[in-house]
Amino acid sequence: MQRRKMTGRLPPLNALRMFETTARLLSMHKASVALHVTPAAVSKQIQVLEASLDVKLFTRSKRNLQLTPAGEKYYAHISTALNSIRHATREISNVSGMAPLKIRAYTTFSMYWLIPRLSSFHGLYPEINIELTTSIKWIDFEAEDVDAAIRLGDGNWPGFVALPLVPNILTAVCSPELAKSLHKLQDLKQVTLLHTLARPDDWRHWLSSQGYDTMDGFNYRNYESSVLVYQAATKGQGVGIAQQALVQPLVENGDLVYPFPYELDMKSYTYYLVMPGNRPMREELNVFRDWLINSAEVC
Structure with missing residues (x-):
């Protein structure tokens, strides 16, 4: 095959950006989510870029996507170049x-949930600086210098734009050692239930949801936040009630387990991205909103 000479011209830049993202993630689906386009x-x-270069950049199978030797070499060069552009953009911004x-x-x-995923956002949009603060109080957009908030509730907040994020599924968690003594729900009366005041x-x-109409006979210990509940549970101090989307990393690394196979989906009562409904949104907030929704959808 005779190769076309490309001296003096750049390859299609949109195709180049999609190649760089796909090569980094080795998944067209993940790249489509990151770039807010379809697979x-x-x-x-990528086909356009390969045709322009007259070079195969990937080998494809039903389950795997791999860079060819030429693709690996090209990715090493263009990722460095694009990172330089990102750095320059950040400096100018x-x-x-x-x-x-x-x-x-x-x-x-x-x-x-949020911080483990923010590295992806910073990689895609290094020019946007996220200033993250925490609070359990409701947000007052008129009195506080905040662009958006992530709040827990039913989403029925007149005057606000509220977009649901992750499912709010409640489940019991405890240390692997404590789980050995829990065989039936009645055993929960023999241990301490860890609870958050929030x-x-x-x-x-x-x-x-499991048929207990009264809380009589259960022993509680209260904590200010779920962070403290999860930490106490990992130390074997009792059984915590957890939101599955948040506690899953601790389960995956073995610090916590689910002692019972029972879950309760709180439906519309969940986490929302909340934004003021009475003022134009900054473009940076539009970008963050789209990225956040996409990140929640692929969980």
Whole structure:
């Protein structure tokens, strides 16, 4: 095959961006989520780039996507170049005084869900500086310098834009050692139930879903936040009531287990991205909103 000479011209830049993201993630689906396009669009642009270069960049199978030797070499070069562009953009943005995007969330949600994913956002949008603060209080957009907040509730907040994020599924968690003594729900009366003051009804809702109409006979210990509940549970101090989306990392690394196979989906009562409904949204907030929704959808 005779190769076309490309001296003096750049390859299609949109295709180049899609190639760089796909090569980094080795998944067209993940690249499509990161770039807010369809997998078909990613595939088409990579085909355009391969045709432009007259080089195969990937080998494809039903389950795997791998870079060819030429693809690996090309990715090493263009990823360095694109990172330089990102760095230059960040410097120019800082010089021009781009204000940080101020996000308010809960401590537990930030630690176990949002922060682990923010590295992806910073990689895609290094020019946008996220300023993250935590609080359990409701947000007052008129009095506080905050662009958006992540709040727990039913989403029925007139005057606000509220977009649901992760499912709020309640489940019991404890240390692997303590789980050995828990064989039936009645055994929960022999241990301490760890509870957060921020959500005082979680245990009542969960136990009620399992047929317990009264809380009599259960022993409680209260903590200010779920972070403290999860930490106490990992140390074997009792059984915590947890939101599955947040506690899953601790389960995956073996610090906590689910002693019972019972879950309670709180439906519309869940986490929302909340934004003021009476003012134009900054473009940076639009970008963050789209990224956050996509991140929640692929969980």
